[in-house]
Each structure stands twice: as C-alpha cells, then as structure tokens.
Amino acid sequence: MQGxxxxxxxxxxxxxxxxGGYPITPSTEVAEHMxxxxxxTGGVFIQMEDEIAGIAAVIGASWTGMRAMTATSGPGFSxxxxxxxFAVMTETPCVLVNIQRGGPSTGQPTMxxxxxxxxxxxxxxxxxxxxxxxxxxVQEMYELTIKSFDLADRFRVPVFLMAxxxxxxxxxxxxxxxxxxxxxxxxxxxxxxxxxxxxxxxPGFPQFGxxxxxxxxxxTHDERGYPCTTSPSLHEELVKRxxxxxxxxxxxxxxxxxxxxxxxxxxxxxxxxARSVEQVIHDNPSDRVGHLxxxxxxxxxxxxxxxxxxxxxxxVPEQNLGQMAREIERHTSVPVISLPKLGxxxxxxxxxxxxxxxxx
Amino acid sequence: xxxxxxxxxxxLPHIYCAGCGNGTVINCTLNALDRxxxxxxxxxxxxxxxxxxxxxGYIVTDSLxxxxxxxxxxxxxxxxxxxxxxxxxxxxxxxxAAIGGNHFIHACRRNIDLTVVCxxxxxxxxxxxxxxxTTPRGALSTTTPYGSQExxxxxCELASAAGANFVSRWTSYHVKELTRAVHTGFETPGxxxxxxxxxxxxxxxxxxxxxxxxDQIEYFKTHGILLQKVKRLREEGKPIPDDAIVLGxxxxxxxxxxxxxx
Numbered sequence: 001m002q003g004x005x006x007x008x009x010x011x012x013x014x015x016x017x018x019x020g021g022y023p024i025t026p027s028t029e030v031a032e033h034m035x036x037x038x039x040x041t042g043g044v045f046i047q048m049e050d051e052i053a054g055i056a057a058v059i060g061a062s063w064t065g066m067r068a069m070t071a072t073s074g075p076g077f078s079x080x081x082x083x084x085x086f087a088v089m090t091e092t093p094c095v096l097v098n099i100q101r102g103g104p105s106t107g108q109p110t111m112x113x114x115x116x117x118x119x120x121x122x123x124x125x126x127x128x129x130x131x132x133x134x135x136x137x138v139q140e141m142y143e144l145t146i147k148s149f150d151l152a153d154r155f156r157v158p159v160f161l162m163a164x165x166x167x168x169x170x171x172x173x174x175x176x177x178x179x180x181x182x183x184x185x186x187x188x189x190x191x192x193x194x195x196x197x198x199x200x201x202x203p204g205f206p207q208f209g210x211x212x213x214x215x216x217x218x219x220t221h222d223e224r225g226y227p228c229t230t231s232p233s234l235h236e237e238l239v240k241r242x243x244x245x246x247x248x249x250x251x252x253x254x255x256x257x258x259x260x261x262x263x264x265x266x267x268x269x270x271x272x273x274a275r276s277v278e279q280v281i282h283d284n285p286s287d288r289v290g291h292l293x294x295x296x297x298x299x300x301x302x303x304x305x306x307x308x309x310x311x312x313x314x315x316v317p318e319q320n321l322g323q324m325a326r327e328i329e330r331h332t333s334v335p336v337i338s339l340p341k342l343g344x345x346x347x348x349x350x351x352x353x354x355x356x357x358x359x360x
Numbered sequence: 361x362x363x364x365x366x367x368x369x370x371x372l373p374h375i376y377c378a379g380c381g382n383g384t385v386i387n388c389t390l391n392a393l394d395r396x397x398x399x400x401x402x403x404x405x406x407x408x409x410x411x412x413x414x415x416x417g418y419i420v421t422d423s424l425x426x427x428x429x430x431x432x433x434x435x436x437x438x439x440x441x442x443x444x445x446x447x448x449x450x451x452x453x454x455x456x457a458a459i460g461g462n463h464f465i466h467a468c469r470r471n472i473d474l475t476v477v478c479x480x481x482x483x484x485x486x487x488x489x490x491x492x493x494t495t496p497r498g499a500l501s502t503t504t505p506y507g508s509q510e511x512x513x514x515x516c517e518l519a520s521a522a523g524a525n526f527v528s529r530w531t532s533y534h535v536k537e538l539t540r541a542v543h544t545g546f547e548t549p550g551x552x553x554x555x556x557x558x559x560x561x562x563x564x565x566x567x568x569x570x571x572x573x574x575d576q577i578e579y580f581k582t583h584g585i586l587l588q589k590v591k592r593l594r595e596e597g598k599p600i601p602d603d604a605i606v607l608g609x610x611x612x613x614x615x616x617x618x619x620x621x622x
Binding site: 017018020046049050052053054056057059060061063064065066068082083090206208209210212213214215216217218219226227 | 368370401402404416417420422423426427433434435437440441442445462463
C-alpha cells in the first residue's frame with residue numbers, strides 16, 4: 001500500500017467522516033482516496049476553493065462532532081496558518097496531514113523535505129502549542145493517523161501528521177488490525193461553562209446542535225465563550241492554559257523508539273531519514289550505533305534524550321537545515337551535530353557512516 | 361417574538377455605535393427566524409470579522425465567529441457535516457466581497473443551503489472607515505481621502521451570476537421587505553443571499569454628507585428603486601439614475617443545491 005493511501009485508510013478506521021481540502025502535490029492521493037471511500041461510509045468529502053477554505057470547512061465540521069481532516073503540502077500549509085491559529089484559540093479538534101515537499105515557495109513539488117517542522121509549531125501568530133507526529137513507514141502512516149485523531153479529540157487541538165514525500169509515496173506491506181480502539185471527545189457537562197477547563201486543562205466539548213448555545217470566537221474569550229479583549233490577566237491566563245494543556249502532558253504524549261541505549265554515538269531522527277539510519281545499524285551490528293526515533297515531534301519530549309546515558313554525540317540527519325537539531329540542542333549538553341540535506345534525496349548510509357567516523 | 365427569546369441579555373450593551381443600521385438587520389433576521397419556527401438548538405449563526413460579524417455573539421444559539429472573510433467556508437463545513445442544522449451567516453461588505461470574495465462566488469456556485477445576510481455599510485467600520493469594494497465611486501473614506509477612484513461591486517448581480525437560488529437587496533429603511541426577503545431566504549433550499557444596505561453614521565455618514573443618522577436612511581428611501589421599475593425604464597429606453605439603489609428580488613430559482621436537509 002502507498003503511504004498516502006495508508007494515511008487515508010487510517011483516517012477512515014479512526015472514524016474520520018469529513019475531508020475538506022484542495023489538491024496539491026505530493027498529498028493528493030490522500031484526498032483522492034477519501035473522495036472514493038468517504039461517501040460509502042456515510043461521510044462527506046468536499047473539495048474546497050483553496051486551502052484556507054479547506055481547513056475552515058474542517059473546523060466547521062468538527063464543531064458538529066465529526067472527526068474531520070485535511071491533507072496538504074508546503075504552499076497549502078502556508079495558506080492554512082491563520083485558521084490553524086483559530087482552531088488553537090477555539091480548541092477545535094482537527095487533523096492536518098502535511099506531506100512535506102521542497103520549499104520555500106513552490107520549490108520542489110515532487111521531492112521530499114522536512115522543512116515545515118518549525119512552521120507547524122510556530123507558523124500562526126501568537127503563542128500556542130500543538131501536537132505533531134512524524135511517520136517513517138507506510139505502517140506508521142496508518143497507525144499515526146489514527147493516533148492523531150485520538151490526540152486531537154483528547155486535547156482539543158489541531159494535530160499535524162508531518163510526513164514527507166518519500167513516506168507519502170513509498171509502497172510497503174502493512175498490517176491492518178481487525179478493530180481500532182478510539183478515544184472519544186469528552187462532552188461538556190451540563191451546567192458547566194463552555195470554556196471552563198477540567199483538571200487536565202481541557203474543557204468538555206459543547207457540540208453544535210445539542211442545545212448548549214455556545215458562542216465560539218477566535219477573539220480572546222472568557223469561560224462563557226464571550227469576547228473579552230481588554231483584560232490583560234484574562235488573555236494571559238487563556239494563552240498560558242492553551243500552551244500548558246499540551247506542554248504539561250508532553251511526556252505522556254511522547255512516542256519514540258530507542259535502539260542500542262548504551263551507545264556512545266546516537267542518531268536522532270523522525271520521518272524518512274530514520275530509514276537510512278536503520279540501514280547503517282543493520283549493516284554494522286558490531287558498532288552499537290544508537291538511534292532515537294521520534295514518532296511524536298511536538299511537544300518536544302526532552303526526557304527522551306536521557307535514554308542514552310553514554311551518548312557522546314547526537315547526530316541529527318534531517319531534510320532541512322537543522323530545524324529539530326536546534327530544538328534538541330536546547331535540551332542537552334551533549335554535542336548535537338546537524339546533518340542537513342536538501343533537494344529531496346535521502347541521506348545515504350555511506351554519508352551517515354562518514355559522519356559517525358569522526359566520533360569513534 | 362420577544363427579544364429575550366433570541367438575544368443574550370447578559371452580553372448587552374452591544375458594541376454597535378449609536379445610529380448604526382446593523383441592529384435593524386439583526387431584528388429583521390430574528391423576526392424572520394421566529395416566523396420559521398426553527399428551534400434554537402438546530403440553528404447556527406456563523407460570521408467572519410467586522411461589525412456585522414459581531415452579531416452572532418448576541419444571539420443565544422450555537423455560533424461560530426471565525427476569521428476574516430472565511431465565514432462561508434466554515435459554514436460550508438458545518439452544513440455539509442450536518443444538513444439537519446439551519447445555518448445562517450452574517451457578513452459585511454469587506455468580509456464578503458473583499459477578503460472573502462472567492463468563498464462567496466464558490467458558495468453561490470455550489471448553491472449550498474445557507475442563508476447569508478450581508479450588512480453592507482459601504483465601508484470598513486470596525487477598523488475606522490477605510491474604503492471597501494462597495495464604497496461608491498467618489499465617496500470619502502480614510503483610505504480614499506480624495507474620493508474613491510474604484511468602481512463598486514454589485515453584490516446581488518455577482519451572487520445571481522454565480523448561481524445562488526435566491527438573491528434580494530433592501531436597506532435598513534425597508535424593514536418589512538427585508539424581513540420578508542430573509543424569510544424567503546430561509547424557506548429557499550440552496551444558497552440565499554440577502555444584501556441589506558445599512559447606515560454607518562460614525563464612519564461613512566459623517567464623511568459623506570449624511571450629518572445625521574436619518575439623512576442616510578432618507579437617502580435609502582428616496583434613492584431606492586424597484587428592480588421591476590428599472591427593467592421597465594430599460595425597456596422604454598429611459599435613463600436610470602446613476603445613484604439609484606436597485607431593490608427587490610434579483611433571482612428566485614430552483615437550481616440543484618448542496619447540503620439540503622433530507
């Protein structure tokens with residue numbers, strides 16, 4: 001199965017019943033598969049007039065209680081930024097798939113990249129936090145899409161599946177489980193103010209059409225949902241809660257794989273560069289090469305770095321100029337060496353081996 | 361109908377300036393809504409950004425106050441996901457015709473079952489009186505200090521050409537006609553577009569020779585001209601005044617529609 005198809009199949013298995021989007025390479029297969037399959041499940045597929053409208057329709061659909069998603073790539077992702085901020089501020093669960101391609105601008109539509117890792121975290125204006133996952137196999141395109149929906153509903157936040165063109169267009173055999181357990185959106189208890197957070201800092205969801213009579217606005221709002229834009233303390237409290245509900249749960253959200261935890265030379269990856277590292281480990285079993293592979297990239301789980309107590313160096317191959325390497329560097333005194341590669345080709349195992357040699 | 365039924369009294373006073381026409385349009389819309397007998401829990405108001413778009417925040421139903429220009433795209437998602445809901449959109453001339461222009465024509469083309477009420481004050485009111493796509497040629501605003509040089513959009517002709525099932529224009533003076541038009545919009549399956557010209561004494565009127573609120577309402581009354589009359593004048597080869605405000609139902613048809621409750 002192709003990665004993009006696996007993503008769509010994962011969404012369907014997760015109970016996603018609404019897709020709103022706009023065609024863009026290299027993500028179109030996700031939309032095409034949803035267009036073919038959603039009507040048969042009683043769901044809705046709608047091709048909107050642009051990506052701004054695509055994410056807007058997804059947010060609207062989510063308020064009716066549906067699991068809803070969109071899929072895009074760089075230029076479309078840039079267009080979605082304002083409404084992503086709206087989803088954050090209104091605490092709207094939704095899933096955005098970004099099959100990353102070479103940027104900036106139109107860049108390389110058919111080539112792989114990981115250049116949007118900061119954009120998904122910081123691209124909309126204001127302070128906020130989101131959750132981003134990164135699959136490095138077709139199997140994970142399926143699994144992590146399902147996980148994205150659960151996280152979105154649990155934390156009421158936009159969740160990003162930050163794949164890259166290589167994973168999106170790769171074909172591999174995958175295993176599909178007979179059934180998929182689902183984390184339900186917590187409904188708002190009757191008599192509770194619509195934006196009053198529970199202990200986990202997440203308010204219950206007042207689904208449209210259920211008689212809650214809730215006003216949802218992108219303006220700074222109080223717990224009733226009413227606009228309140230001139231109180232410094234209310235704004236600060238709201239923004240801090242929106243950030244804290246994600247960041248304080250980061251070790252619970254963390255999802256990663258560790259290979260050779262006693263290693264001194266450790267690769268840190270997410271997405272397709274993990275494949276090259278796996279090849280290096282496979283080809284050199286006696287070298288005890290360490291590998292930390294993130295399946296969840298944001299919120300950044302810094303404690304995962306402690307899994308390698310003997311690490312003398314973290315080598316970070318990425319298809320960008322060192323975006324996550326910079327984040328890793330903030331959390332450790334171990335030297336972090338960025339191994340950037342642009343243009344769409346994977347790091348070769350030889351390149352990675354050469355990078356290792358200096359640290360032996 | 362009592363206003364306590366539909367308005368959030370705990371949100372009053374509202375933000376509208378003294379003499380603003382938006383309240384009249386909200387009134388007409390709620391009256392039409394009450395006549396439809398729609399339940400609060402199955403009615404959703406959606407809006408974008410601007411003075412008009414603050415209206416849903418004063419109404420007791422579920423409501424979504426979205427980003428600038430995108431109300432129709434959000435509303436499309438709600439209506440397609442749950443066609444059992446009645447979705448009403450409040451918008452303004454800047455929100456709908458400038459930043460949201462593309463969503464407007466595509467919502468008309470899809471003929472999606474929404475009722476859109478546009479409060480056209482011919483200016484950006486919220487940001488302090490900048491020119492909009494419906495600011496008349498020659499009119500003064502903070503960004504057209506020498507008079508607007510751009511021709512204005514005719515929103516009703518646009519909606520008609522793009523495929524809406526019902527299109528009508530009235531003003532804040534014509535409350536009965538406006539209420540009836542919104543009611544017809546609610547009854548019509550498919551996309552209904554009702555444009556209501558409203559006075560904006562704070563940011564339009566005082567810069568454009570309407571020193572008092574009533575001056576602009578009087579202008580709506582004296583310059584309004586029914587569509588039927590315009591057609592007759594055209595047939596007779598007689599001139600139509602440049603400053604005429606063409607009023608009436610531009611389109612009422614039954615084109616294939618999307619998102620209609622089954």
